[in-house]
Amino acid sequence: MLTPDYQQFVQAEPPADGLTVSAWRGVIQPYSDDAAARSILCDIEAERTLWISAGSIRPGASTESHWAHPLLVNMAAPCEVMVCTQPDAVPRAYLLSPRYQPYYADTAVHPHPRSDQTIDYSGRPLPGLCVFSSAEFRFVEDADYYTQFLDQLTQYVAKHLVWLRTRRLCRKIGHVVTPLYQPLPGEAIVEDAPRFQWVQTRSGPARAMDFWSGYWPGRSAKAMTPAEHLRQIKPTLPCWCGRHKMYGECHRNSDSVLAGEQEHP
Structure with missing residues (x-):
């Protein structure tokens, strides 16, 4: 058992990266429903303490409004994750479902990937998750180590689900970014890697990149080198x-x- 507080995690086949000692898979579901997601989003934005139990976040009593609330539909999404333990190192985490796309490793597309922790999973590259920054987070001695890690992972996944639901398809030409398409609330978003193409502008042909851009709530921690x-x-x-x-x-x-x-x- 990885930790008694997350009994849904079971041992799994570790990736062949030469570093992993053991791997554990389990499902976490940060939000119980859309109303909970909207309340928790306000708690995250206000940096209030989140109450987390076995991968679920308990909503507070917030009645605040947020511009992203109408977009938070179908938020009760179970997310399968894998945690890889290593000797004398912080565990690594990977999001298996919904699939964490390889192109998320580009920080211009997603704000918190770990491209340096990419593994091969089911024949495809899978970036790691930048679960926390050592500049912002400290483990405490009076709580289970892996419980603290998984609680932090739950917060990461909660923010990632907000990012997924607030995504817009954008086009970048030079330094100018223009929104192309905003999915309807709850609409299934087709995953597609950023695409480069040549488009005609007033000043002539220009190279453009089409990509998904979402909103990452709360404070964004800066990793320490x-x-x-x-x-x-x-x-x-x-x-x-x-x-x-x-x-x-x-x-x-x-x-x-x-x-x-x-x-x-």
């Missing part, structure tokens, strides 16, 4: 990875190597 870890985390402070070791005894040396700096004594 190894060099930033070295500058901001003292060796005597807990390591960013959540393994309850001091940074100097855990990831400081590897961060030094990755940052291209000499190892500190």
